Amino acid sequence: MGHPDQLLPVRRRVRRPIRLLPSRRRLLLPALPGLVRTDAQHGARRGAVARALPRSLDDGLRGAPGATPPGARAVRGPPAARARGVRARAQDDRDAGQSAGRADQAARVLHLLSLRERLHDYLAARPAGATAEELLDLVFVGRGRDPDFGDRFLAALLGADPRFRFEPVEQRWRVRSCDGLVRPLAEVEFVVVDLETTGGVSGQDAIIEIGAARVVGGRLTERFASLVRPGRPIQPFVSRLTGITDAMVAGAPRLAEVLPRFVEFAGTAVLVAHNAAFDVGHLRAAGAPLDAPVLCTIRLARRLLPESRRRSLDAVAVTLGIACFRRHRALPDAEIAAEILCVFLERLQERGIERLDQLLDFQRSAADGRPFIVHVPRARLDEVPAVPGVYHLLGRDGRLLYVGKARRLRERLAAYFTNARGHSPRVLDLIRHVHDFRVTETGSELAASLLEARRIRELKPPYNRQLRGLPRVGFLKLGVRSEFPRLWATERVGADRATYLGPFASLAAAERALAVLGRVFKLRTCPGRLHPAPEATPCLSGQVGACTAPCAAHVDEVAYRAQVDACLAFLAGGDERPLAWLGARRDVLAAELRFEAAAQVQRDIELLESLRRRQQGLNWVVTRQNFAVLLPAETRESAVLYVVLGGRLAVEARLSATADLVSAAALVRERFARYQDTPLTRADVDGTAIMAAWLRDRGAQDGVILPLDGPDAIVDRLDELAVTVRDLGMAGVGPLPPIDALGERP
Incomplete structure (x- = not known):
């Protein structure tokens, strides 16, 4: 048998080229149109690497000169048979690597194609286009080291698709379907519409009046107005608000007759409304074929009147000095909204917005000038309860992006997804990446704060800055x-x-x-x-x-x-x-x-x-830093006991029965002495800061605090704890057993 060291060169030559096989998985872009040049570059690089090798795998296995040192023999069997076995296994490994590489390549190509569709949807909602930086922010969370990578990536991804177009002068990407919106505002016709209805739910409540005004060149040129017979009684509060009664609409035409006349009046003009989601939503629910762009004067007011907190039609009109008469009738309200539009158009020209595509972009932009796009359906927000808890914001693929807490979950999440003006650039960037969320109810704000700190510490979401969210005390x-x-x-x-x-x-x-x-x-x-x-x-x-x-x-x-x-x-x-x-x-x-x-x-x-x-x-x-806090839980069927020992959160227990209370008391007595002189850890510091802030800010009804003077204090106060738990009103399970039923204390 030859010396083992003499076989090492052959084994190296088997393994070294196999390590290069996974590099084929980099060949992703050739599957997209227009990337032959990139493929050639990849092929040239692979060829250079292959030529740099001293010898190919097959040459080494054939026993070419210098492949095996003289006198070396295989460990098992003749050298030729050994070489054939190694060559067969190497070919199998190569085929398996190529198959896995092709599957991985196909998956990545599909991912790139989905990114292309995502960018198309984004640009379709922004007629004026977007810069490369904006598009890259939708695809990547962080920035790379290569400053030119973004331009190359977008050129490869979008350049060969005829739906996209790059404007070299403005340095913006657009979709060609929005080319018809690139028109001067002076040439654009606007139709300002207002509806009076029997309620606020489109598809369920009926339209009782339609009013519209045409605006061309900053002037009102034509009007449309008609009552509509709803086919159902008008509620008294609607009659008091609008002045429209059942008798007034008894002889009016039905919506099937009025709607075609309005659609003909509107034509291809841009539809404008104050709260366009309401008016245009009712019209589309009624079957109106409205494909024209839609402009909302409330959205414009958010950007043009940032100092104004109220943006109702009356409030905006008063701010702009526009007189309001005969409010809550369709045509007068449409005329007021038309005058507001004319004032806004003048102010927009001062900002350099002179085209329709720029105007449509402006109404959807946030404080940083970029579109305020929300991927979370409004119906999801309506499902969230208005209770304390912790929320998790998730990306497109379900990846966790951010963890936060709220006193009222519904209001906090609604503030994220319905306010386009008050967010910082960091929060706006977060919202653009959020596609879903999940919530955890906690029953109290203290429990939410502690759970939030724990989740951030464990999960490390990318948009959370560790310890920044802790209260400063x-x-x-x-x-x-x-x-x-x-x-x-x-x-x-x-x-x-x-x-x-x-x-x-x-x-x-x-x-x-x-x-x-x-x-x-x-x-x-x-x-x-x-x-x-x-x-x-x-x-x-x-x-x-x-x-x-x-x-x-x-x-x-x-x-x-x-x-x-x-x-x-x-x-x-x-x-x-x-x-x-x-x-x-x-x-x-x-x-x-x-x-x-x-x-x-x-x-x-x-x-x-x-x-x-x-x-x-x-x-x-x-001073003593030993106390217990008793709070209601989220289900009202239990309570939560927090015990602080030596200045740190030592026990957190859910109490749903008397046995839980006894077990918690035993745990407190066991840990009391151990927690008195132990140095604080990072997790202890977080809990201490949160607990101190809660003590500082808590209201008179926020839980019950019990001092603990020694290890037996909580056992001696079991009677008081049991009564307090019952007083928290845990509906659904009845009162806890009397204290005599506790049995022997721990």
Whole structure:
């Protein structure tokens, strides 16, 4: 048997070309029209790689000179048979690789073709076309390193398709079906239409009046008006609103007679309406063959009147100085909308919009000037409940894009998909990629916030910026490890047995409270280790009298501890002398006509009073950091218990029966001591910040908080917890068993 090292060259020559086989999967673009040049480039590259190899696979297996070192023999069987076996297996592997490559290539080609159709639909909805950057944002989430890749990709994908056209002057892609819309606005006819109906649901409620006005060159030139007999009684509230009664429409023609006359009047003109989805939706539901472009003056008002919050017909008319008479009749309302259109056309010319295609694009554009396109059907939003929960926004292929929480899910999602003006460019980019969503009801906003943070941490959605969504809160921390405790501001609560004051709305708010407490009680606020020495020079606070300067030994440990105790006693509500002293100081300054200084003292008094009120309500929560929160769940058939131990969320349990309550109490007692002095993790920090913000902002009816003074506190309060769970009104399962039925406690 030959030496094993002598067989290595042959084995290398078998494996090295096989590694090159998957490169054929890159041959995707030749399946699209007009890509022969790209195919040639790929073929040339493959040929160069093949020529660079010292020897082909077949040559090496045939035993060409230098293929096998002299004297080398196969491990099994004669060398020729060994070579034939290896050659057959290599051919099988090559065929399998080619088959898999062709299947993968076909799948990628189909994906590219679907992208082409997606871009066609996008451009068809935007007659003025779109830049390459806009189209690439619809296809790719991120940007690559090659600045010219986008142009090459779009040229290969769209250039050979006759439906697309690239405008080199404007640097925009268009679809040829929109070429007829490239007309000057001065030559375009508009027909402004308004309807009066028996209700707001197209296809169910009937039209009772149609009014229209033709606008050419910025002037009203012709009018159309007709009552319509609906074939059903008109509701009293509709008659009160419009003044149209059953008697007025009794002799009117039916819709089948009026609709053809209106369609003939409209012709090929652009249809305009104030809330076009309502008016045009009713006309199309009635069978009107309306293929003309549609313009909505509400959409235009969003862009042209951003300062106006109300965009009803009356509100827009008043903003533009247009008189309103005989409102809620079809023709007068159509005439008002026509006058609004004329004013808008003048303003659009000032913005450089002079063609119809540009105008149609403008009405659908968002704050960044790009179309506000929503892929989620409106009917999906109507299915969402108005309850607290977490929502997941999904892309076309179901991939998770974003996770968020809401106090009311329906309102939050509707704000995403119905507001084209108020979103940031980042949110607009997110909305353009969203094709579906799913929601998780939580029963409370606190539960939604905690679940949101957990999902973001686990799933890492691309549009979520980790920790950016966490609430920003502040605390004041009074250390315990020094003989002269320091008071400072921080954003995090630690399990270090220090005294914490707060939470504050922000770190800046905590720093403002720090400045006042430091001045009033003359506490140390400077960082660093303290080494009292009489020869030391006090810091600026010590020099101006805002601190008793323990660093310079101006105060001993006993006297400084008395200052700390006085501060804590004041915050607990047991000492009024600091406020009395500040009030007297304020009066003296005012008597000396030093009003600015007196106003500053008054602000200090108000801040201290607010801080003391908050601290009295949450002192046992923030200082001891051991408490339980009981909240209703999403189904009203259970409750959710959150237990914070040592400043971190230690237990989260759903209570649907008495046994759940007993199990949760046992778990709390087991974990109590372990959670007191353990360093906080990143997940603990997230939960602590969310819990602190909830404590800061919660209302009087938002759950029940129970302090826990020790490991047995929750067991001793099982009676109270059971009563609280029943008071949460868990309809559907009846009251929990009485506390006597709990049996032996854990």
